[in-house]
Amino acid sequence: QRTHRFEVDHLKIFFEQEMGAREVDYGETMAGIVRQFAAELSEEETDTPFYMVNLSHFARQYLRWNHYLSRIRPFYAVKSNPNGFIIRVLNELGAGFDCASVEELDVVRDQCGSNFDCASNIIYAHPCKPVSQIHRFRNAGVQFTVVDNKDELKKISVYWPEAKVLLRLRPDDAHSLNPLSSKFGASEHDCIEMLRLGRKLNIDLIGCTFHVGSRCCDAQIYAESIRMARRIFDVACSNEFGYKFQLLDIGGGFMGHHSEEPTLPKVAALINNTLNSLFPENEGVRLMSEPGRYFSSSGMTLVCRIIGRRIVTQSRLNQEILSSPHSLSPYSGDDTDSDANSIEQDEDDAVGGVCDDQPLPALAPLPAFSWAQQTYVTTPKIMWMSDKKNIYYINDGIYGTFNAIIFDQKTFITHYLRMSSPTEDNEKDISGKNEKHFKSVIFGPTCDSLDCVAHAIDLPVLNNGDILWFPDVGSYTCSSASNFNGFKTTKYVLFWNK
Ligand code: PLP
Numbered sequence: 001q002r003t004h005r006f007e008v009d010h011l012k013i014f015f016e017q018e019m020g021a022r023e024v025d026y027g028e029t030m031a032g033i034v035r036q037f038a039a040e041l042s043e044e045e046t047d048t049p050f051y052m053v054n055l056s057h058f059a060r061q062y063l064r065w066n067h068y069l070s071r072i073r074p075f076y077a078v079k080s081n082p083n084g085f086i087i088r089v090l091n092e093l094g095a096g097f098d099c100a101s102v103e104e105l106d107v108v109r110d111q112c113g114s115n116f117d118c119a120s121n122i123i124y125a126h127p128c129k130p131v132s133q134i135h136r137f138r139n140a141g142v143q144f145t146v147v148d149n150k151d152e153l154k155k156i157s158v159y160w161p162e163a164k165v166l167l168r169l170r171p172d173d174a175h176s177l178n179p180l181s182s183k184f185g186a187s188e189h190d191c192i193e194m195l196r197l198g199r200k201l202n203i204d205l206i207g208c209t210f211h212v213g214s215r216c217c218d219a220q221i222y223a224e225s226i227r228m229a230r231r232i233f234d235v236a237c238s239n240e241f242g243y244k245f246q247l248l249d250i251g252g253g254f255m256g257h258h259s260e261e262p263t264l265p266k267v268a269a270l271i272n273n274t275l276n277s278l279f280p281e282n283e284g285v286r287l288m289s290e291p292g293r294y295f296s297s298s299g300m301t302l303v304c305r306i307i308g309r310r311i312v313t314q315s316r317l318n319q320e321i322l323s324s325p326h327s328l329s330p331y332s333g334d335d336t337d338s339d340a341n342s343i344e345q346d347e348d349d350a351v352g353g354v355c356d357d358q359p360l361p362a363l364a365p366l367p368a369f370s371w372a373q374q375t376y377v378t379t380p381k382i383m384w385m386s387d388k389k390n391i392y393y394i395n396d397g398i399y400g401t402f403n404a405i406i407f408d409q410k411t412f413i414t415h416y417l418r419m420s421s422p423t424e425d426n427e428k429d430i431s432g433k434n435e436k437h438f439k440s441v442i443f444g445p446t447c448d449s450l451d452c453v454a455h456a457i458d459l460p461v462l463n464n465g466d467i468l469w470f471p472d473v474g475s476y477t478c479s480s481a482s483n484f485n486g487f488k489t490t491k492y493v494l495f496w497n498k
Pocket of ligand 1: 077079080098125126180211213214215251252253254290291292293294
């Protein structure tokens with residue numbers, strides 16, 4: 001383990017001189033900081049979305065980790081956010097890295113410089129490895145990897161015989177928001193089979209790993225998994241097998257936000273108690289972990305602009321209904337109304353057009369995605385249009401940062417910030433003091449109607465150029481974003497605070 005360099009003076013120089021970040025005073029509100037950064041964009045950039053990155057957040061998370069889980073060295077799971085800035089900060093402080101692909105390996109090596117030692121600082125933590133990638137990890141000097149099945153052991157014996165291998169166990173991850181056990185992990189019985197095969201193939205099995213599922217809501221699963229690992233350690237080190245197990249990796253799954261339960265102090269207390277009784281320090285087993293979102297989640301804020309809008313305030317809608325010659329239907333009158341009518345008609349057509357004895361198309365049902373403040377349950381096209389809501393188009397969307405709504409079941413918290421004065425569209429509520437809020441839809445920038453960030457969120461009437469900003473967007477967002485239709489948020493503004 002390397003010397004950690006936490007002193008503020010050292011970090012100040014590192015953040016400012018080596019990473020080009022500037023200090024920001026958190027006495028300002030976050031909204032104030034967003035406004036300040038947005039105001040500094042050049043004229044050509046004003047409608048460019050960007051991330052505000054607080055480098056000191058990553059350092060603080062590292063300090064908290066060391067405080068609560070001092071026996072366990074974190075290997076940051078690069079998949080959660082592979083940006084160079086987070087890798088550099090965590091490397092500076094002494095973390096290792098969990099890489100699952102050559103691309104992740106390359107970015108870590110690029111960021112960490114020529115003295116970086118892959119052997120002690122990287123684990124190739126993918127249980128199913130393409131042979132070509134095994135070659136690259138091996139040539140880079142990486143030592144540690146994981147397996148969860150006998151075929152993979154055979155592959156290792158041929159292509160990476162000197163690897164130090166961890167058996168990946170399969171915990172019960174039913175209480176995790178993003179479970180992994182349907183894809184990876186071996187039962188205790190399978191582990192024993194692998195111990196047997198490992199002996200025959202002369203593989204250097206050195207310990208166990210597990211992943212309790214990402215965002216694990218039940219801390220007891222860590223304790224249960226550590227108990228399972230202890231059982232496998234005991235069998236492996238018994239006379240029957242004679243291995244010298246010396247490494248336990250407790251994986252990821254820790255929450256990314258301080259307020260999310262179970263909090264780090266709670267999980268850590270349980271993990272420490274279990275480790276102290278089952279893997280006491282004097283036994284000399286080394287402990288590591290692979291936290292991803294724990295480090296990356298809260299360090300980034302996304303700042304978007306409204307680049308287009310279609311406004312239908314409720315009072316106008318009421319007026320339209322009253323003044324409409326066909327007052328039975330609120331959807332008749334102007335052009336938009338007839339659009340809505342025709343789409344509703346399509347919906348009717350679709351229902352009427354289904355022939356009972358026709359086989360149903362073999363499509364999986366849509367998952368119940370958790371949208372900002374709403375749950376997405378039905379075909380979006382029809383729903384958006386048949387409701388009279390204000391519509392805003394922003395410059396990042398479901399194919400970009402908000403892909404996490406689908407792939408990570410993430411809920412985004414929406415804040416707005418006026419960059420212009422309210423216009424005549426704005427109305428006051430009954431008290432006459434506050435702005436009225438209206439049900440609004442937020443669409444992303446692409447030409448696809450599925451590109452919807454929120455379909456019924458309460459917002460006042462906002463203008464083109466106003467800002468919507470979203471905190472805590474660091475994990476599983478930019479790492480899985482595409483540039484579909486040519487849109488992708490690529491601008492990062494780095495800062496730090498004391
Ligand atoms: N390690 C492995 C093997 C993983 O598959 C993952 C996430 O999928 C992680 C670590 C990181 O998990 P988390 O972000 O929940 O900490």
